[in-house]
Amino acid sequence: MSQSQxxxxxxxxxxxxxxxxxxxxxxxxGAEEYGVDILKVQEIRGYDAITQxxxxxxxxxxxxxxxxxxxxxxxxxxxxxxxxxxxxQFTVVIILNVAGRVVGIVVDAVSDVISLAQEQFRxxxxxxxxxxxxxxxxxxxxxxxxxxxxxxxxxxxxxxxxLMEHSFN
Amino acid sequence: MSTDLxxxxxxxxxxxxxLLADMEACLLRLDVNSPDLEDLNAIFRAAxxxxxxxxxxGFTDMTEMxxxxxxxxxxxxKGELEVRSEMVDAFLKAGxxxxxQLAGHRGEGKADPEMAAAVCEELKRLCEETQAAIKSSEEKxxxxxAEAPRAIETSVEEQSPPKDELRITxxxxxxxxxxxxxxxxxxxSNLKLLGHLENLTPENEKSRxxxxxxxxxxxxxxxxxxxxxxxxxxxxxxxxxxxKTDTDLASADKESKQQVSAEADYGFFPGAxxxxxxxxxxxxxxxxxxxxxxxxxxxxxxxxxxxxxxxKATANAAAGETSSIRVSVEKVDQxxxxxxxxxxxxxxLAQNASQLDPVVFEKLLGGLNQLERNTRDLQESVMSxxxxxxxFVFSRYPRVVRDLAAKLxxxxxxxxxGENTELDKGLIEKIADPLTHLVRNSLDHGVEVPEKRIxxxxxxxxxxxxxxxxxxxxxxxxxxxxGAGLNREKILAKARERGLSVHDGMADQEVWxxxxxxxxxxxxxxxxxxxxxxxxxxxxxxxxxxGGRIDIESALGVGTRMSIRLPLTLAILDGLSVAVGDQxxxxxxxNITESLQPRAADIxxxxxxxxxxxxxxxxxxxxxxxxxxxxxxxxxDVHQGILVILEAEDQKAALxxxxxxxxxxxxxxxxxxxxxxxxxxxxxxxMGDGKVALIxxxxxxxxxxxxxxx
Numbered sequence: 001m002s003q004s005q006x007x008x009x010x011x012x013x014x015x016x017x018x019x020x021x022x023x024x025x026x027x028x029x030g031a032e033e034y035g036v037d038i039l040k041v042q043e044i045r046g047y048d049a050i051t052q053x054x055x056x057x058x059x060x061x062x063x064x065x066x067x068x069x070x071x072x073x074x075x076x077x078x079x080x081x082x083x084x085x086x087x088x089q090f091t092v093v094i095i096l097n098v099a100g101r102v103v104g105i106v107v108d109a110v111s112d113v114i115s116l117a118q119e120q121f122r123x124x125x126x127x128x129x130x131x132x133x134x135x136x137x138x139x140x141x142x143x144x145x146x147x148x149x150x151x152x153x154x155x156x157x158x159x160x161x162x163l164m165e166h167s168f169n
Numbered sequence: 170m171s172t173d174l175x176x177x178x179x180x181x182x183x184x185x186x187x188l189l190a191d192m193e194a195c196l197l198r199l200d201v202n203s204p205d206l207e208d209l210n211a212i213f214r215a216a217x218x219x220x221x222x223x224x225x226x227g228f229t230d231m232t233e234m235x236x237x238x239x240x241x242x243x244x245x246x247k248g249e250l251e252v253r254s255e256m257v258d259a260f261l262k263a264g265x266x267x268x269x270q271l272a273g274h275r276g277e278g279k280a281d282p283e284m285a286a287a288v289c290e291e292l293k294r295l296c297e298e299t300q301a302a303i304k305s306s307e308e309k310x311x312x313x314x315a316e317a318p319r320a321i322e323t324s325v326e327e328q329s330p331p332k333d334e335l336r337i338t339x340x341x342x343x344x345x346x347x348x349x350x351x352x353x354x355x356x357x358s359n360l361k362l363l364g365h366l367e368n369l370t371p372e373n374e375k376s377r378x379x380x381x382x383x384x385x386x387x388x389x390x391x392x393x394x395x396x397x398x399x400x401x402x403x404x405x406x407x408x409x410x411x412x413k414t415d416t417d418l419a420s421a422d423k424e425s426k427q428q429v430s431a432e433a434d435y436g437f438f439p440g441a442x443x444x445x446x447x448x449x450x451x452x453x454x455x456x457x458x459x460x461x462x463x464x465x466x467x468x469x470x471x472x473x474x475x476x477x478x479x480x481k482a483t484a485n486a487a488a489g490e491t492s493s494i495r496v497s498v499e500k501v502d503q504x505x506x507x508x509x510x511x512x513x514x515x516x517x518l519a520q521n522a523s524q525l526d527p528v529v530f531e532k533l534l535g536g537l538n539q540l541e542r543n544t545r546d547l548q549e550s551v552m553s554x555x556x557x558x559x560x561f562v563f564s565r566y567p568r569v570v571r572d573l574a575a576k577l578x579x580x581x582x583x584x585x586x587g588e589n590t591e592l593d594k595g596l597i598e599k600i601a602d603p604l605t606h607l608v609r610n611s612l613d614h615g616v617e618v619p620e621k622r623i624x625x626x627x628x629x630x631x632x633x634x635x636x637x638x639x640x641x642x643x644x645x646x647x648x649x650x651x652g653a654g655l656n657r658e659k660i661l662a663k664a665r666e667r668g669l670s671v672h673d674g675m676a677d678q679e680v681w682x683x684x685x686x687x688x689x690x691x692x693x694x695x696x697x698x699x700x701x702x703x704x705x706x707x708x709x710x711x712x713x714x715x716g717g718r719i720d721i722e723s724a725l726g727v728g729t730r731m732s733i734r735l736p737l738t739l740a741i742l743d744g745l746s747v748a749v750g751d752q753x754x755x756x757x758x759x760n761i762t763e764s765l766q767p768r769a770a771d772i773x774x775x776x777x778x779x780x781x782x783x784x785x786x787x788x789x790x791x792x793x794x795x796x797x798x799x800x801x802x803x804x805x806d807v808h809q810g811i812l813v814i815l816e817a818e819d820q821k822a823a824l825x826x827x828x829x830x831x832x833x834x835x836x837x838x839x840x841x842x843x844x845x846x847x848x849x850x851x852x853x854x855x856m857g858d859g860k861v862a863l864i865x866x867x868x869x870x871x872x873x874x875x876x877x878x879x
Contacts, residue, residue: 049859049860050861051752051853051860051861051862051863052752052798052800053840053844053847053850053863054797054798054799054847054848054849054850054863055798055799055847055848056847062861063840063844063853063861064861065855065859065860065861067506067507067510068506068507068509068510068838068855069506069838069842069843070838070839070840070842070843070844070853070855070861071843072843072844101842101843102843103843162845163844163845164844164845
């Protein structure tokens with residue numbers, strides 16, 4: 001009980017405070033399972049021809065043509081240093097609509113869409129992870145599975161992704 | 170102010186801006202010596218519509234201003250007083266004031282109440298002055314009728330007395346369910362201004378209003394007053410009975426063709442009251458025939474009146490429908506993108522289908538052929554949405570020229586040719602400033618004052634010609650004047666003074682291009698019009714940023730012609746595709762001077778690092794594209810690859826690439842919309858196979874090479 005109270009007070013999961021059940025698209029990166037708010041997802045597509053961009057960070061694979069829109073592609077496996085960045089027929093690109101932009105992320109596989117009720121949330125424990133916990137909204141539990149819920153908007157807009165122009169750059 | 174009206178603000182603002190622009194165009198077209206009644210009416214209607222709208226929204230300053238305008242205009246069009254050029258000036262000023270007020274209400278600026286008051290006074294004075302003049306002396310009246318064209322004359326005599334008899338009663342029905350009480354009150358008070366108003370709305374029925382209005386105004390006027398507030402689709406106006414009976418009117422028509430033409434000239438009796446429109450047509454046509462001996466002017470007027478009544482009939486029939494819709498540019502761009510994508514998909518399908526057996530897949534191939542045709546048509550029509558006639562830009566110059574010529578005491582006529590030439594909306598917006606500068610320059614430096622012109626044996630009135638036409642894949646806009654022309658000696662002397670490297674043997678073209686140098690001016694005195702030497706360099710830069718160029722032709726004493734050459738659209742670029750490793754890049758064609766395969770002996774190094782290549786005696790820095798973009802090239806030695814010589818901002822550099830692939834017209838896409846700016850890349854495009862290719866920013870590349878070598 002005390003746990004769920006602390007969940008409710010955690011500012012990072014404010015949107016969940018309303019009684020609404022949120023839906024998350026879950027995907028795998030290496031052995032871990034992640035989730036992003038389904039409302040941020042535009043579409044899911046296979047990985048195909050990418051045009052490299054000069055002097056971009058390694059995790060920015062390049063840009064693709066998405067029906068006439070030039071969309072940058074970020075490989076989350078490289079960004080989070082998870083698993084081998086192999087590209088095969090299962091490699092999936094999730095096209096996201098974040099911060100008014102269209103960005104694609106490369107993941108190992110997309111699992112399913114999961115509804116999480118408030119009591120299924122757990123706060124993020126402090127950990128020395130490669131991912132700044134700032135970008136993790138919380139952990140979700142579904143049966144035996146643990147989902148790492150990413151605040152994808154915050155992550156993509158952050159300066160260390162280098163996706164967007166920041167005034168101090 | 171009720172909040173319900175706020176959603177209509179934007180519509181009112183846009184409509185008013187358009188009306189003001191129309192009004193200005195009419196004013197400038199107006200010939201003071203023989204004013205066209207149609208124009209006067211058009212100006213009056215514009216002012217009236219603005220007034221109606223402003224009144225509804227409670228913008229009292231605008232209402233006052235337009236009311237003054239209207240009063241004077243009304244007198245003018247009724248022939249009670251003659252048009253004088255100072256009136257036109259006052260009208261133009263009033264137009265400016267209203268524009269300012271409009272901007273003020275939009276929250277984009279501040280109206281100048283002092284100026285408004287001054288213009289108001291001016292209008293009032295003009296109005297009263299002439300009134301007094303008419304009253305005091307009949308002589309003046311004689312002058313008026315003598316000078317005014319026949320149409321006005323007849324209308325003055327025949328129109329004024331039966332004014333009251335011609336009162337028409339309209340039955341107005343509209344749905345006002347969603348309107349507030351204040352809105353209704355405003356509307357009623359506006360309607361009452363037009364004439365006698367009776368409210369026939371049943372007490373218990375609030376949503377459907379029935380009104381009876383007896384007025385001498387035209388149906389159009391009533392319509393305009395209402396249309397600002399009431400959804401036109403719900404609005405019904407019926408003409409009931411006129412002061413005169415139908416037969417009276419018909420016989421009057423037959424008896425006095427003069428009157429018919431006068432009425433038709435007025436254009437504010439759309440269809441004789443309660444008479445079918447065809448009748449009017451017939452009458453107008455008849456009158457036209459019978460008056461064929463009359464002056465051409467009268468004839469053309471009745472003809473135009475006829476077409477107007479015809480147009481009005483259809484307009485009334487299709488009430489509520491509009492001939493154009495406002496769509497945001499975003500939506501159009503999205504559509505263009507999607508169609509572009511469709512074309513790529515179609516090309517892909519066609520490529521795949523070409524490998525199929527034409528006998529077995531006959532139907533499929535036939536269908537694909539049709540798809541190709543359809544997509545091409547679709548693409549063309551979608552692209553044409555973004556195209557606008559250049560008259561949108563040209564239309565602002567008559568005013569500029571008029572004002573400036575008056576200021577400089579010059580007599581100048583502005584001619585425009587090819588106003589219907591279409592170009593991309595984005596270009597239209599960007600070309601306006603440079604073009605204004607060129608026109609002002611032509612006026613200030615080009616066209617001489619009348620005395621000088623007479624001395625040079627030229628007509629006192631100078632001519633500035635604006636023309637636009639298509640040539641090849643680009644659009645050419647020319648600003649030419651018959652003025653003094655550029656003075657070669659003066660420019661050279663000035664250039665020496667400024668320490669530029671010039672010599673007497675320079676070609677004319679090179680000398681002329683000196684005026685694009687920053688801070689270069691040969692003007693003897695600096696005026697607030699031009700002469701400071703800032704501008705031409707900005708003009709050139711603006712035009713170059715649009716992917717265009719500017720050329721000057723000039724002959725001393727004969728005139729100057731500036732030609733701007735622009736690509737048809739901003740969205741398309743002529744490019745050369747080059748390969749480095751497995752990547753493809755697009756180099757803008759207008760920055761390429763040549764491409765060559767160098768000899769090994771021509772490649773030299775500077776201090777062991779920077780490489781240069783000797784091209785016809787010139788040493789150019791070599792930019793290796795694979796080094797900049799960290800790619801693995803297929804060829805490492807410069808002499809095995811290709812050098813593309815780039816020129817940007819008068820600097821040259823050689824771009825080292827693996828191979829040239831071909832020349833394309835590519836659609837420019839922004840990288841920044843979803844990613845960020847990348848050094849050395851100006852954008853991206855989608856190739857025929859659906860892949861993304863980056864467009865090189867040649868200027869940045871050339872500039873970076875300069876820094877490295879120096």
